[in-house]
Amino acid sequence: MVDHSNDQSTVDKGIAAQQALLADADPSLTDVADVAKALNVDPNVGLSEAEAKRRREKFGPNELAQAPPVPKWKKFLQQFQDPLVYLLLAATVISVIAWFIERANTAPGAEGGEALPFDALVIVLILVVNAVLGYIQEAKAEAAVEALAQMTAPQTSVLRDGKVVRINTADVVPGDIIVLxxxxxxxxxxRLVTAASLRIAEASLTGESVPVGxxxxxxxxxxALGDRANMIFNGTSVTQGTGRAIVTGTGMNTQVGKIADMLSATEDEKTPLQKEMDYVSKILGIAVCIIAVVVLAALAIMEGFHDIHDVIDSLLLAVSLAVAAVPEGLAAILTVVLALGVQRMAAHNAIVKKLHSVETLGSASVICSDKTGTLTRNEMTVERVVTPSGEVQITGTGYAPEGRMVLPAGVDGESERGMAIRDEVTATLIAGTLANDGELREGDKPGAWDIVGDPTEVSLVVAARKVKADRKAKHYVRVAEIPFTSERKRMAIVAKDDADSGKLTVFAKGAPDVLLSYCSRIQVGGHVRPLTDGDRQDILATVERLSSEAYRTLGQAYRPLETSSLAEVPGIAVNAAGQISDIAEQSGAIETDLIxxxxxxxxxxxxxxxxxxxxEAHRAGIRAVMITGDHPLTAARIASDLGIIESGGKALTGDQLDALASKGDAAFDKATSEVSVYARVAPEHKLKIVESLQRQGNIVAMTGDGVNDAPAVKSADIGVAMGITGTEVTKQSAKMILADDNFSTIVAAVREGRVIFDNIRKFLRYLLSSNVGEVFTVFFGVVLAGFLGISQPDSVGVTVPLLATQLLWINLLTDAAPALAMGVDPQTEDVMNRRPRKLTDRVIDASMWGDIIYIGVIMAAVTLIGMDMHLSGGLFTDRSVDALGHEAQMVEARTMGFTILVFAQLFNALASRSHAQSAFVGLFSNKWLWGAIGISVVLQLVVIYVPFLNSAFGTTPLSAMAWLECIGLAAFVLVASELRKLVLRMMAKK
Known part of the structure; x- marks a missing residue:
């Protein structure tokens, strides 16, 4: 064993040797023992945790070099890189120029003009605040995405301190022993140390399409790389077999690292939702530019530009109109809402790798799921053992090795038959335990047990311990292996019996019908005799019976080789040097004449x-489909118990699918549209099922765990990998990972996806209707200025309904916080009681545009009415001009309109939470929304009652009566929305 002590000189020598090997030697030309010596590691023990930590500090993380992070100051400045911000900056310049001109034309000592360019200062302040908010929102989104990246970080099995452990791939260091x-x-x-039927797909590195042995x-x-059969390379994947290798290169010192420039990150493609938002913003921008031109023309025709101030005021109005129309923070809010939703999913064991997958999740119409572990507990338990002499029950459930053998009724354990059954059960479980890669470990807590490997294999280990068969299995040492594959449906090992002069024995397990075809003999009562056709029929009948009772069956067999050397086994190929070729490629000589x-x-x-x-999925219009490799009767029984099919329903097998496929897509599609349970299917059948369902217009979620599931998982609209039992290849192909391998988590994720999408529509309805309300207010305020009393017959120059700074303040106050709060709105009762939406459906459909225009018109109307009530010569009042004159009246009227518009948008936040449901249903369920409304109200009061802000925003304190008018008019937005929803609900009932 290599000494992993803390002796620093030993460590330094080891690191120096590693660097020399990595820099100069070719490990493929170096003997394994020399590579291990150079890297100071024992291949049978691996590195210690302390040594691994030192090497990670020395060599760095096992990651490809990435672009340096963008400095925080640059990220902050990027908030200003927006066409709308450029418009605001232009407005600032125009405002400053206007202030200078006004100051220049004011005689010294005379009253008039502003001491400071308040408009420009307010615009700059709002720009900075917007940038800060945008920066904070993006930082939160990045943090959420980074947290998800950590949760989905790939892992690797390595040998540390003599134990196989799973670690983050980034923590792999030179000298680690990777377990493949x-x-x-x-x-x-x-550099490979051992390999059993190991085949690796290296197409990503060498372009070779066929996996390499x-x-x-x-x-x-x-x-060349493609011919280095004793090397493994970063970025490739294991398609078959097992092996162990000494790590010789990590990070940028790998072959992939040498061509990392070819793997440089590309800009992420925008999601359909983002593209639609860009489209909406573009349409709004064009529409507002047209409106701005119309407004400028109306001002020029109706009032005329008498001096430079009129021109500047009109330009400021046009710019503020454009800014009012498009919600500047929409992209940032959208990202934050998606990121927060994905974090909530992760907290409930559904790890969504890409934010845009949320859109697809909410549209799922079919969920195709494996049975084992996803629909079931994945706590495989051996309950029955059937041997030629009888059938016994093994008590106990789960992985705790606590239970006993219960003989058939009426059989005495001390009788000849009882003893024969005991011996046969022991022999059966010994074979199942040895032809096995599973491992059972005692957990950290008393009574807790951890498993490593396939739960089905571990169940055999547990059963062997229950009947003490594991004690006899300890005499054997594995010397060769023919691994299980989904195509072979069996596994075999060759083991040496240390208690019997090192004699070799083959032990095999697999699907009974498959394994039986390789058996020619049977052991009954301690004697071996030829296997008859009657024996085969009895065994297959037992398989049918157990399968109908929802049991998964595995057969066990063995064969003594009567030699202590594999080279002496008949049929084994040996080269000139006396070395045996890969034993896994010689299964014909091993898996024959089994007992x-x-x-x-x-x-x-x-x-x-x-x-x-x-x-719940069925109520939501989502079809549940079970796809399994188990027996059809087992699959049908479980599916019936779970409500996937009616009692007595049938399963379609892989052979039947092949027969349908030969008749063409139409026959295949008809079957998949009707059948919801598939059994005895191969991985390629999964892909065909997915493609068939997609041809029918379904949005398909597909679960998978094995490497052969990866194509189907990748082709599905929502590929779902198992976080516990799933392979790394499948996890990389998937869009979502289940941390608990539970079907219910998929349904919960679909529900969350629908909630997120609903909330996105809520804040889009709110933002766009509010901004359209601002545009209509300015547009109709200018066009109808004379009728509303905004401009007087004897007034000179341009008079606008609201100032640019007021519009900017409204956007700042009402866009960010309420919209974000609506993004985390609780789910509605009907979220899983409606059919899935189609991906082709528009996010903002005709119905929502109707909401937006309707609310926008109401909002503009109540705002202008409120202003008219405080002006002389208006439509609704004819208030006389007081002693302060029309200018003072205009300030008060603007403050009214300004405040009404703010409160109207806050009422709109409550109304926009549903298209048809009353706002009073669950009125107080979203505490964040009420908090955002409260903050907005307080800030609006500050703008109205703080003196220096009165100058900056052109406001004046309001009386109690004025406040009643403001709130009453603003609340009409909610009233009008409720009336429209009532009509919609009545129409829906009819």
Missing amino acids: AEGDSVSADG KKPETLAQAK WNGMVGIIDPPRTEVRDSVA
């Missing part, structure tokens, strides 16, 4: 919460 299995992503460059033998001469031991019946009980989730 089917479905793993290779996280670093390394790997062997640990040292190469005689240097070869049937018996079979086990494994139960995986359905998750109790899944039945409710399936029912």
Whole structure:
């Protein structure tokens, strides 16, 4: 064993040796022992945690170099890189010029003019505040995305302190012993130590489309990357077999790192939602520019430009009109709402890797799910063991090795038959335990047990411990392996019996019908005899019976090789040097003439919460589909228990799918539109099912865990990987990862996706209707200025209904906080009682545009009415001009209009929470919205009652009666919205 002490000189020598090896030597031409010595590691023990930590500090994280982070000051300045901000800056320049001209034309000592350019100062202040808010929102979104990245960080199995552990790939260091299995992503460059049927897909690095077979033998001469059979490379993936390798290169010292410039990050493509928001902003911008031109023309025709001040005021009005129309913070708010929603999903075990996947989640119409672990508990338990002499029950559930063997009724354990059954059960479980890659470990807490590997395999280990068969299995040491694959449906190992002169024995397990075809003998009562056709029929009948009772069956067999050397086994190929070729490629010589031991019946009980989730999915118009490799009867029984199909429903098998596929897409599509349970399917069938459902216009979610599931998971609209049992390749292909491997989590994520999308529509309805209200207020205020009393017959120059600073303040006050609060609005009762939306449906549809225009008109009307009530010569009042004159009246009227518009938008925030449901349903359910409204009210009071802000914003304190008018008129927005919703609900009932 290598000494991993804290002796610094040893550490320094080790690091120096590593650097020399990484810089000069070619590990493919170096013997494994020499590579291990150079990297100061024992391949059987691995590095210690302390040594691994030192090496990580020395070599850095196992990551490709990334672009340096953008400095905070640059991120802040980026908030100003927006065409709308450029318009505001132009308005600032115009305002300052106007102030200078006004000051220049004011005689010294004379009254008039402002001491400071308040308009310009307020615009700059609002720009800075907007930038700060945008910066904070983006920082929150980045933090949320970073947190998700940490949750979905790829992991690697390594050998540390003699134990196989899972660590973040970034923590892999030179000298680590990587443990490879089917479905793993290779996280670093390394030199193979052992390999069993190991094949690795290296297309991403070499372009070779066929997976490459790997062997640990040292190469005689240097070869191209694609021919280095004893090396593994970062970025590739294991498609078959197992192996171990010493890490020789990490991060930028890998082959991928050398071509990292080819892997530079590209700019993220905008999501459909973002594209629609860009489209909406563009349309609004064009519309407002047209309105601005019309307003300027109306001002010029109706009032005329008498001096430079009129021109400047009109330009300021046009710019503020454009700013009022488009919500500046929309993109940032959208990102934050999505990020917060995804964080909520992550807290409930659904880790969504990309924010835009939320859009797709809310539209799911079919969820295709594996059975084991997703619909069931994945606490596989061996309950039955059937041998030629009888059938026993194994008590106990879960992974705790606590239970016993219960013999058939009427059989005495001390009788000849009882003893025969016991021996046969023990032999069956020994075979199942040895032909096994699972591991059972005692957890940190008393009575807790942790599993490593496939739960089905671990269930055999647990059963063996219950009946003490594991004690006899300890005599055997594995010397060769033929791994399980989904195509082979079986696994075999060759083990040496240390208690019997090192004699070799083959142990195998697999699907009973498959394994039975490789058996020619059967062991009954301690004697081996030929396997008859009657035996085969009895065994297959038992498989059918157990499957109908929802048991998964696995057969076990063995074969003594009567030799202590694999080279002496008939049919084994040996080269000139006496070395055996890859044993996994010689299965024909090993998996033959096997002796049937018996079979086990494994139960995986359905998750109790899944039945409710399936029912909820059906209510939401979402079809649940089970796809499994299990027996059709087992699949149908579980699906029926969960409510996926009616009792007595049938499952479609892989063979039947192949027959349908041969008849063309129409026949296949008809079957998939009607059948919801598929059994005995291969991975390629999953892909065909997904494609068929998509051809029918469905938005498909597909779960997967194995490497062969990756194509179907990637092709699905929502690929879902298992976080516990899923392979790294599948996780990388998926858009969502289930941290608990639970079907209910998928349904919960769909529900959350719908809630998020609903909330996005809520704040879009709110923002756009409020901004349209501002535009209509200015437009009609200018066009109807004479009728409303805004301009007087004897007045000279341009008089606008609201100042540019007031419009900017309204946007600042009412856009950000209420919109963000609406983005976290609680779900409505009907969120899972309606059909899925189609991805082709517009986010802002005709109905929402109707809401937006309707509320915008009402908002403009009450604002202008409120102003008219405080002006002389208006439509609703004919108030006489007081002693202060029309200018003082105009300030009061603007303050009224300014305040009414703010409160109207706050009432609109309550009204916009639903298209048809009353705002009074769940009125106080969103505390964040009420907090945002409260803050907005306080800030508006500050602008009206703080003297120096009166000058900056052109406001004046209001009387109590004026406040009653303001609130009453503003509340009419909510009243009008409620009347419209009432009509909509009545029409819906009819």
